[in-house]
Amino acid sequence: MHAYRSHSCADLRKEHVGETVRLAGWVHRIRDHGGVLFVDLRDHFGITQVLCDPDSPVFAEVDKLRSEWCVKIDGVVKARDESLVNPKLPTGEIEVYIRDVEILGASEELPLIVFGDQEYPEETRLRYRYLDLRREVMQKNMTLRSDVVRSIRQRMWDQNFREYQTPIITASSPEGARDFLVPSRLHPGKFYALPQAPQQFKQLIMVSGFDKYFQIAPCFRDEDPRADRSPTDFYQLDMEMSFVEQQDVFDTIAPVVAGVFEEFGGGRNVDAPQDWPQISYADAALWYGTDKPDLRNPIKMERVSEHFKGSGFAIFAKLLEQDGTEIRAIPAPGGGSRKFCDRMNAFAQKEGLPGMGYIFWRDQGDGMEAAGPLAKNIGPERTEAIREQLGLGVGDAAFFLGGKPKDFERVAGKARTVIGDELGLTDQNRFAFAWIVDFPMYEADEETGEIDFSHNPFSMPQGGMDALQGDPLSVKGYQYDLACNGYELVSGAIRNHKPEIMFRAFELAGYGEDEVRKRFGGMVNAFRFGAPPHGGCAAGIDRIVMLLADEDNIREVIMFPMNQRAEDLMMGAPSEPSADQLMELRLRVMPEE
Numbered sequence: 001m002h003a004y005r006s007h008s009c010a011d012l013r014k015e016h017v018g019e020t021v022r023l024a025g026w027v028h029r030i031r032d033h034g035g036v037l038f039v040d041l042r043d044h045f046g047i048t049q050v051l052c053d054p055d056s057p058v059f060a061e062v063d064k065l066r067s068e069w070c071v072k073i074d075g076v077v078k079a080r081d082e083s084l085v086n087p088k089l090p091t092g093e094i095e096v097y098i099r100d101v102e103i104l105g106a107s108e109e110l111p112l113i114v115f116g117d118q119e120y121p122e123e124t125r126l127r128y129r130y131l132d133l134r135r136e137v138m139q140k141n142m143t144l145r146s147d148v149v150r151s152i153r154q155r156m157w158d159q160n161f162r163e164y165q166t167p168i169i170t171a172s173s174p175e176g177a178r179d180f181l182v183p184s185r186l187h188p189g190k191f192y193a194l195p196q197a198p199q200q201f202k203q204l205i206m207v208s209g210f211d212k213y214f215q216i217a218p219c220f221r222d223e224d225p226r227a228d229r230s231p232t233d234f235y236q237l238d239m240e241m242s243f244v245e246q247q248d249v250f251d252t253i254a255p256v257v258a259g260v261f262e263e264f265g266g267g268r269n270v271d272a273p274q275d276w277p278q279i280s281y282a283d284a285a286l287w288y289g290t291d292k293p294d295l296r297n298p299i300k301m302e303r304v305s306e307h308f309k310g311s312g313f314a315i316f317a318k319l320l321e322q323d324g325t326e327i328r329a330i331p332a333p334g335g336g337s338r339k340f341c342d343r344m345n346a347f348a349q350k351e352g353l354p355g356m357g358y359i360f361w362r363d364q365g366d367g368m369e370a371a372g373p374l375a376k377n378i379g380p381e382r383t384e385a386i387r388e389q390l391g392l393g394v395g396d397a398a399f400f401l402g403g404k405p406k407d408f409e410r411v412a413g414k415a416r417t418v419i420g421d422e423l424g425l426t427d428q429n430r431f432a433f434a435w436i437v438d439f440p441m442y443e444a445d446e447e448t449g450e451i452d453f454s455h456n457p458f459s460m461p462q463g464g465m466d467a468l469q470g471d472p473l474s475v476k477g478y479q480y481d482l483a484c485n486g487y488e489l490v491s492g493a494i495r496n497h498k499p500e501i502m503f504r505a506f507e508l509a510g511y512g513e514d515e516v517r518k519r520f521g522g523m524v525n526a527f528r529f530g531a532p533p534h535g536g537c538a539a540g541i542d543r544i545v546m547l548l549a550d551e552d553n554i555r556e557v558i559m560f561p562m563n564q565r566a567e568d569l570m571m572g573a574p575s576e577p578s579a580d581q582l583m584e585l586r587l588r589v590m591p592e593e
Contacts, residue, residue, distance in 0.1 A: 004072055004104075010046025014093045016077045021096060023048060024072040024104065026134065027065050029115050037062050038095075041073065044139065048091045050075060052098040061101050068114055068134070070105035073098050122555075127569040129560055141557050144264060145545045149216055151263055152237050152541075155256045161212040161239065166201035168194060168218070173519065178222035180232075188586040194220035194233075197538060199458060200523050202240040203495055206534040207526045214239040216541065222566075227553045228487055228543055231566040240536030246478050246494055249535050250276075250435060253490060257482065257539060261431045264548045269430040276482075280438040285405065286328070289413025291439075294486035295432035297420030301412060304329045304400070307386050313377040316357070319402050327402040330416055331390045334423045335397035336360035341372065344399055347418060351411045353401070359383060360397035368394050417486070431484055431547070438462070439479040442472040442508060452509050455479045458502075458523075459493035460535075465501050472508045478535070489544060492537020499527045 005024040012021065025043035032038075037052045039062065050073055052062040065071065075096040086092030111127075112120045114134045125132040132138060153163070172179045172193040179193040195201075197219050205213045217238040225231035237256075241249065254273035261270045277295075284291050287300045305326045308316040319325050335341070341358040348356040357374045370383040390398055399415060401408045420426040441461050443454035451472050459477040461467045467475050482490035496502045502524065506516045517524055545557040555561040562568055582588065 008045040009041055009043040009048040010090055012048055012077055012091050012094050012096070014079060017079045017094060019077050020074065020099075021077055022072065022074050023050070023096065025070070026114075027067055027069045027071060029067070030065060039065065039098075041071070046091060047089060048094075048096060049086075049089075050096040050098050052101075056098060058098060058101050061103075062098060065101075065103075066107060068107040068110055068131070069103060070107075072102045072104055074100040122563060123569060126555075126561065126563050129570050133559070138556075141545070141549050141551070142559055144549055145541070145557055145559075148260055148264055148545050148548065149235075149541065151260050152256060152539075153216065155259055156214045156237070156239070159212075159252060159256070161214040162210075163215055164205060164210070164213050165215060166195070166198040166205075166217065170195050170201075171519075173200065180220045180222050183585045183587055185585055196221050197236070198238050199456075200520065202238060202536065203458065203497075203523060203534065204526055206240055206242045206495075207497075207529070207531045211242050212240075213536075217538075225562070225564050225566065228546065230542060230554060230558060230561060231564070232562050235541040237539040237541060238536070239538070240534060242532040242534045244494070244533070244535050246437070246480060246535065249492060249494070249537055250278075250480075253482075253492075253537055253539065254433075257433070257484075257489065257544075260544065261484075261548065265431060266548075266550075269427075271431065271433050273433075276433045276435055278435040278437050281436055281440065282438070284434075284436050285409055289409045289411075289416060290486075291436050291481065292483040292486060292488045293413075293434060293436075294417060294420075294426070294483075295434050296428070296430050296485060297417065297426040299331055299333075299416050299420055299425065301328050301330050301416060302390060303327070304386055304389065307382045307389075308378065308402075311378040311382060313357070313374055316400070316402050324404050325402065326405065327400055328405075328408075328412060329386065329390060330356075330399040330401070330412060330419060331392055332397040332399060332419045332423060333392065333425065334395060335419060336362055336395040337397075338371070340422070341397055341399075344415060344419065347415060348401075348411060351414065353408065353411055356415065357400040358397055359386065359400075361387060361392060361394055363394045374400065433482060433484050433489075436481045436483055437479075438476045439481075440473065441475040441477040441479075441505070444473060450510065456491075456493050457506065457509070458495050460496045461501070461505060464498075465504060468501070468504045468508060475508075480537070482537075482539075485547060487543050487547065488540075489547075490537050490539045492535065494533070494535035497527055497531040497533055499524055502527070 001022055006022045009023055009025050023041055025041045028040040028042035028047060030037065030039050035054055039050050040047050041050050052059050075098045077094050078097055080093055080095055112124055112131055114131060169182060169192045177196055179196065182192040182194065184190045184192060198215060198217050202213055215238045217236055218233055219236055220233045223229060223231055254276065258270055258273050281291055284293055289301065303326055305320055308327050309320050311317050316327050341360055345355045359370050359372045359375045361368050361370055375383045386398065392398060401412050439455050441454065442451050444451055455477060456479060459479045462476045462478055478494035480492055481488050496505060503513050503516060542554050542558060546554050549557055551557060
């Protein structure tokens with residue numbers, strides 16, 4: 001027999017009754033029923049009930065066991081009485097009578113309990129992550145993550161992609177986030193960087209003549225943490241293809257993503273790739289208040305400015321006299337009660353706005369009546385025009401926000417989500433996807449007016465060189481994101497593979513040709529030697545698994561995540577370097593002021 005186990009704790013069934021077996025695992029739970037000790041023995045695969053009575057020669061040893069001790073037991077498989085069968089366990093028809101026990105690893109008093117669903121502070125969970133990971137939900141999440149990665153790899157290979165590895169130590173590059181810098185011992189005063197993404201390398205792979213590339217790539221960004229973003233490192237499915245247009249990339253990655261969600265989505269509905277809409281960035285902002293819309297929610301916002309111009313509602317009427325302002329409506333089918341409208345108005349105030357105007361329509365017996373302060377101020381004709389435009393009726397409502405879109409879009413998007421959830425409009429049993437396209441290449445700094453890239457700087461502008469001769473803020477790129485249920489899952493672009501267009505694109509963002517050559521010399525030089533048209537994308541592994549696991553926080557699907565302050569409480573990172581390390585690197589740490 002094997003030194004530690006003949007079976008896992010999920011293997012034994014009724015057909016094994018009478019066999020002598022060996023199991024190893026952790027003491028999950030102990031119960032004393034009239035002097036008979038029942039122990040739930042757990043390993044990665046499952047749980048088996050083992051038991052010991054006072055007649056056993058090892059009863060005293062079993063009586064010493066405590067939660068999370070690691071043990072090995074030898075015993076005989078017995079059938080449970082019919083009334084004691086546990087249908088919730090695959091091993092629920094049997095139990096193992098202990099003949100011998102060996103303690104493989106005793107445990108001190110536990111800082112958190114593995115059995116059950118107790119809530120613990122994040123600091124405790126991360127400091128003792130190895131215990132936290134023993135819990136059933138975490139075991140399932142990490143197994144799911146591994147299975148998702150395996151499935152993605154196979155689906156890419158099935159489309160004739162090959163996996164190639166790119167460097168982890170490289171040069172710094174401006175890609176929208178801060179780099180993690182690595183000092184060089186051999187070149188004092190110079191630094192490497194951990195890659196924010198394999199962006200330049202995967203483009204160089206295309207220049208090298210490899211038609212298709214993918215990689216499950218680690219990426220490193222020194223970012224502020226969010227619930228859906230790790231503050232240090234993350235993994236992505238990175239892919240690139242030569243001789244492709246935007247639609248070719250969509251047609252390649254969409255079945256991979258859809259297939260993974262169908263395989264691991266737990267029976268939830270998955271929109272078919274051919275039904276994924278392509279929504280412009282501008283329309284997404286207008287209709288949903290975000291570039292990562294949740295299309296499970298059917299609500300679409302609309303401009304209703306013309307109904308308030310010169311109206312009796314002075315706040316909106318005066319607002320519209322200013323340049324760049326507009327009024328938008330959020331339809332709320334089924335939200336036609338004053339109580340609900342007041343609740344949404346309070347929501348807007350909590351979000352920092354003065355409030356949200358509203359109109360709701362109710363049945364007055366002899367017809368429909370529009371109610372609310374706005375309806376009284378703008379009159380029945382304008383109110384009826386709004387109702388017809390939004391397609392609303394009795395029992396419905398509409399909420400209104402006004403000003404410059406950038407000042408209220410975020411709140412409007414959140415309000416749309418809250419309305420959809422509270423009114424039961426959002427389909428919780430669905431994964432709804434949408435391509436967001438036509439991103440602006442550039443944006444202007446609000447304070448200085450300076451132009452900078454708004455997305456990936458290596459993207460091909462729509463219209464090529466001609467598009468870069470006019471107003472930079474009107475230039476759109478061949479850039480695209482894939483949104484699912486309110487999260488960005490995929491981001492990519494058709495790349496700018498022509499040096500002259502690249503120099504001009506960076507010039508508009510304030511980078512001279514010399515600086516571009518210095519920062520991106522490897523790629524610029526490569527493009528001089530017959531670079532093919534190419535494009536690709538990257539899909540966030542962590543976010544995909546987070547959605548599939550139905551978790552709200554990305555740390556629940558990462559094996560060893562950092563906390564909110566980018567600290568590893570378990571390993572003590574970041575840590576102070578020793579004086580010898582600093583001297584060898586010729587570095588000095590400045591004291592905090």
